[in-house]
Amino acid sequence: MTAVMAMESVPVDTWHERVHQVKQRGFGFFDFLTAVDRNSFVEVVVHLVREDLSDSYLISTMLSNENLHIDSIETLFPGAGWHEREVGEMFGVKFEGNDMQKLLRHETLGLPPLRKNIVLSARVVTEWPGAAEPEIKQDGRKVGNPSRRRQRPPGAPESWLQQ
Amino acid sequence: MIHSFIALLPDKCTSCMLCVRECPAWCIHLDSHTEEVTDAGARRPKKINVLDSFDIDYSLCMYCGICVDVCPFDALEWDQHRALISDSRADLTLGITQLTSENDSAN
Structure with a gap:
């Protein structure tokens, strides 16, 4: 990929709208969605790529630890659903609009293991x-x-x- | 070469513990003791570490190769042997003898 990756951080409430706009601009291939624990907040990141792989776009948003809610982008990219469920299990983020059923971990397993404050x-x-x-x-x-x-x-x- | 096994060259190992401490999977166990050796002509005896046991638990090892990289004496090296299949966890812990005999560094 000869990517000239653009990066952008957006407020949480414009997340779905911004991802939609970027998709409309030709970044129609969903690569991945993940999260990073930055201690004071959780960063949710999505990587979109042009279908000819010539360019890619990274959109991120910050969620406060007290309010880990964000709109699901499953309606834009159906494949993002699994990534959102995984981020939900691993970081405790709730994606509004996704069913958030457990994907990998057993239901009775407790706290999200990829948060830095969770003791391994x-x-x-x-x-x-x-x-x-x-x-x-x-x-x-x-x-x-x-x-x-x-x-x-x-x-x-x-x-x-x-x- | 396929990086499928980590082989030990015990003669090069000085029991410095760097591999044990850097291993993110905590899968290396090393036991050693210090002995005093008097060289002919030396003014006072020197202390050397003697390796007693060296185990890699392949049920935990994730083949990251940090131990191979970090060893200052090249006592650990990649090897193309396949590390064992077993239905017992205990069999996956290999000691000096197995880590050495599997080694075919001649190739």
């Missing part, structure tokens, strides 16, 4: 293998441990880890 339980209950340090031995007996500072697993927030 495996990271809490599993002991980090990197915490081990070589022991100093003399004649097969342990005589000391060289670790002076505690190592932390990269990427896992401090608050997730057991003491």
